[in-house]
Amino acid sequence: MLHSRPLLLSASLIAALFLAGCNQKQADKGGGAPAVKPExxxxxxxxxxxxVTATLPGRTAASLIAEVRPQVGGIIRKRNFQEGGSVKEGDTLYEIDPATYQAAYDSAAAALAKAEGAIPSAQAKVDRYKGLSQRDAVSQQDLDTAQATLVQAQADVASAKAALETARINLDYTKIRAPIGGRVGASTVTVGALVTADQTTALTTIRQIDPINVDVIQSSVNLLKLRRAIDEGRLKTTGGNVSVRLTLEDGSQYGDTGRIEFLDAAVEETTGTVRLRAEFPNADQLLLPGVYVRATIQEGIRxxxxxxxxxxxxxxxxxxxxxxxxxxxxxxxxxxxxxxxxxxxxxxxxxxxxxxxxxxxxxxxxxxxxxxxxxxxxxxxxxxxxxxxxxxxxxxxxxxxxxxxxxxxxxxxx
Missing domain, CATH: 2.40.420.20 (conserved putative lor/sdh protein from methanococcus maripaludis s2 fold)
Structure with a gap:
């Protein structure tokens, strides 16, 4: 029994090696499984x-800005606009007490009437002296004196007319009018305030925002690449009317399309950028000055x-x-x-x-x-x-x- 156990183990090992060899031969004959191609x-x-477009940062700006200042001094008697509202060109914004200016106008008108009253007598004297001079009834010196008096009277009339016009202008300046149409800002003075001619502090500011401008910044390097691509024919421009689209702060698209108005003539030295200005219609006044936007400019066709x-x-x-x-x-x-x-x-x-x-x-x-x-x-x-x-x-x-x-x-x- 002790000798038969090693014989049994040897027989089992030989059988296992034989089966492994048979399997390897079958695998060699049949080949491996085909490789799966990845999809x-x-x-x-x-x-x-x-x-080809470029999206650039920018800010909106009023197309026209007018700071309203008085041209004559006086007390503000009335304010005729609603702050933040719209005004038209020529609308009366403020009224200054006109009493002193009305008096100056009346005085100038009286001075003109007085000067004009001296003209007929001076003219008649000259005409009379001319007739007498032909008969040697008066001397030439008297005739020259009469003519000089007439010229002086005529000069006095011209001076009086200029003084009257100055008084009329000053009287008209007591009504401070809007130089442009647009949205008017807050007033810096109230009724009863004293204002002076050409003061440094503006009474209010008017901004025209229809149309409205958008100032965008373009890298001078990108601008150079753009011009080189156009010169080499790799990029065809769409003509002089370069269209611009706006993306607002909330990510929405502005409905109207604008166009490039001008390209600045100099590069900002500290930033290496060039300023472009686009103009957009703004009839509903959705865009206000100072709003951050992103402008998409169509540079050309590739x-x-x-x-x-x-x-x-x-x-x-x-x-x-x-x-x-x-x-x-x-x-x-x-x-x-x-x-x-x-x-x-x-x-x-x-x-x-x-x-x-x-x-x-x-x-x-x-x-x-x-x-x-x-x-x-x-x-x-x-x-x-x-x-x-x-x-x-x-x-x-x-x-x-x-x-x-x-x-x-x-x-x-x-």
Missing amino acids: VSVMALHPTSVA QNSFLVPQRAVSRNAKGEPMAKFVGADGKVEERVLATERSVGNSWLVAQGIKDNERVVVEGMQRVRAGQEVTASEVIVNDATGELEQAADGNSTPAPEKQASAAPAAAAASK
């Missing part, structure tokens, strides 16, 4: 004309360019933007892209892509360069950046696939 979603790219979805672009170890493409042989190719700017939820790429090339928009993390994949074409909604619809009519991919592209989209946005 990715791709989007076919086609050249298109892209409206032809034969490609829009690559941002979710398809990531960064390599050097920080360069790159994307993965699926070639006609079904293999993955990694390519560095020369992205210029973002357009919606896509990157604008002008070079390095051919028509109908397929870029991987979903599942790029699961594949590597040179790997053969199974590709299904989809469409990316540029407004949302999400996979909208499969090209063959299938439904949108599962949510977990959409979420897997989020890190790549986040990396591309850096």
Whole structure:
């Protein structure tokens, strides 16, 4: 019995090795299980004309501003406007007590009448002396004296008329009128206050806000690139009327479209920026001066360019933007892209892509360069950046696939 136990163990070991060898031979004959190709979603790219825009920060400003000051001194007797309301050009805003100015006007009018009263007698004397002078009844000196008296009387009339006009202007200045139409601000004086001519403190301020201006800041470097692109023909402008759209503080879009009015002639030395001014209609006075806005300016049209979805672009170890493409042989190719700017939820790429090339928009993390994949074409909604619809009519991919592209989209946005 003791000798039979080692024999049994040896027989079992030999049988196990024999079975393992048979299984290996069967595996060698039949081959391993076929490798499964990873699935990715791709989007076919086609050249298109892209409206190139720039979104710049800015602030609204009144198109006209007038500070109202008195031109004569006196006591404010009446205020004829509602603070914060609208006024028209020529409306009477304040009334200064006109008593002293009315008296000055009446005095000037009387002085004019007196001066004009001396004209007839002086004129008659000159006419009489001219007739007598022809008969040598008066001397030439008397005639010259009469003529000088007439000229003096006429000068007195002209001086009196000027004094009367000055008195009339000062009397009219007792009614302080709006120099422009617009929204009037708070009053700095009340009825009964004493004001002086040309005082430094304005009585109130009027701002014309229809139309309203928007001052935006553009980098001088970007402006230089823009002009170079236009000169080289890479960017076609839309003409002299450059349209501008506004995004308000709450994220909403302003309804009316504006246009660029002028470009400043100098660069701000401390910031390296240039100021542009756009003008917008503001009939309902929704925009008030000083509001922070973001202006989207249409710079031109970029032809034969490609829009690559941002979710398809990531960064390599050097920080360069790159994307993965699926070639006609079904293999993955990694390519560095020369992205210029973002357009919606896509990157604008002008070079390095051919028509109908397929870029991987979903599942790029699961594949590597040179790997053969199974590709299904989809469409990316540029407004949302999400996979909208499969090209063959299938439904949108599962949510977990959409979420897997989020890190790549986040990396591309850096």
